[in-house]
Amino acid sequence: MVHGELWTIKEFFVYPNEYIYWSIQIVMYPFMTGLVAGAFVLSSLYHVFGFKQLKEIARFSLVFSFALLPCAPMPLLLHLQQPLRNHYVLMTPHFSSAIAAFGIVFMTYGVIVASELWFVYRRHFVETALGLRDRPRSLTETLRYGMARMLTLGAWDVSEPALEKDEKAVKVLAATGIPVACFLHGYAGFIFGSVKANALWMTPLMPVIFICSAVVSGIALCILTFIVISQGRIMINTWKLKHDIGTPSPEELKSAELTIVTQTSRYLLIFLVLAITLELLDLIFRGYTAVKSWDILRSVIYEKDFVNIFILQYGLGNVVPFLLLLLPGLTIRRAVAGTLLVLLGVFMMRWNVVIGGQAFSASFAGFMEYRMPILPTSMETLKEGVFGALLVIFTPFVLFFLLTRMMPVFDTKDSH
């Protein structure tokens, strides 16, 4: 069977070789890079622009961005027909292709995030190592000690001037990171926006739309994860309090959590407004200019994909969370619902771009429908089906958990 035939349903006239070649993993790819870029931008808002309210979540989102990072190329690997040749992109990049720059941009970004993390956590590594050095250790402590020692990279100086230098480095890295993060994602938008053969994709607005929705989704995921973890801590502290172990009281934690969530969601709203404005501008412009492709695009947008675009993406994914987060007296519960819906909205936006862009034939005389494989019956349906998508979604959380073993995101003493 031909790749794509399994999940493509053709209607009217479609060129014989046309199938939905870019499936769920290509939906996941911009979704994941968007989360990476968004989480990083959120952390930079504090480090570079000094938005003090974001201090708590800045450290958190930086680590999370790093955990998300390896999961951005994952969907691409799962999608390639020749995954073992992936390194050819790095070895023989053909620079007229937008994809060729992926390796370079991605690695540059990875290096920036990794070094920023190192500067943020250097003091913590040194203190951990010093604290464990001169006393008997259990096996896990020995491991921790070894890791911390290694992670200091031999830089043991934690005097005031040294820490000040660290802080400066963090600021510089966070500042350089913003354009790189935007580039990483903006150019994912460029990959689509520059395909002149695809009437739905081809618009110079695509990179900008991608960046805005990326920041929206990144912030939403950070808020959501932050709430989940904070709630966990509140539960633990309530239990501890019952057993007379002195910790911050649950009330203190709760109010701190709500303040952070409220303030962060304001930034989310700003970017959400930007993203929606641009998307609507694109839609209106297409309808107004009504070039050759508009007839088929109109039937895709207003008929075939109406539910996906107007109900799920704009309605449930944009308008409802916008109201939820904007109305005064934000509660944690509302924030959870709001951020979940925002994530749904951004996911649906990616879906409507990637799958929607293939919902019509290049002949403009027929349609293609995507039926996502659910049960994995072959390697192909395993990789490019629900299972593959879930794998990509859950990996960053596992990585985040592992990272926080060495880089705690709560209750840290240092100044960053």
Added chain:
Amino acid sequence: MISRREFCHKAVIAVGGIMIPLTALELFDPRRLAAEKGGSGTTRWAFLVDAHKCVGCGFCVKSCKIENQTPYDSNVSRTWVERYVVTKDGNTYIDSPKACRDGFTTTKIDQNHQGMKDIRTEDVAKAFFVPKLCNQCDNPPCVQVCPVGATYQTEDGVVLVDRSWCIGCGYCVMGCPYGVRFFHPEHHVAEKCNFCYHRITKGMKTACVDACPFGARRIGNLRDKDDPVTKVIMTERVNVLKEEYGTKPQVFYLGLSMEVK
């Protein structure tokens, strides 16, 4: 202060250090990528389709599948023939069942998921066939978007795919406005018509040209002014497909109707 000697010393090291990765890139860069656009050679392959002559027998598709080892029963093909039926009320119906491998065996139009559309003969205003194949564009978007340079244009104008280098990302498939590309069901890499490059470079015609009993398909060399195909392209009213994409297609059509997509 840095001394002059020290400065020179460090500069040499720095330049050398920068050069190493650059030369590494150079080493891996396939020479063919630099193949001159426009070319200076004596050959530029072009194709001429006379849509008036096509009867939709599908011999071209059949012979192409066999010659180029595209699995015979797979629902993809390097070349195909489309049938257009325009009714008196102005509707256009198009189909290409099995890429027309077996010709058109029924008057019903294959609307894929919508089933077979029966059109009464008296309602038909006009009907015709249009063979399609890779346009071997002068400005090929597929070559532009390949991230590893696995698809490239030869000096004589044909766009080829290196099966040992294609990573199967599908960007070229997406980038082609003509829908000629697909993934080979067995090799799992991008696949397309290459004007039977293995044949034309040995002085033979393409499989489809040889198989066409009506002379609807012809191949020629645009740089040879005496080539009969070149003469037709130069002197007659020919057309190309989807000119608006700026791809500069090199498959020319005689008798192309405005309904053709």
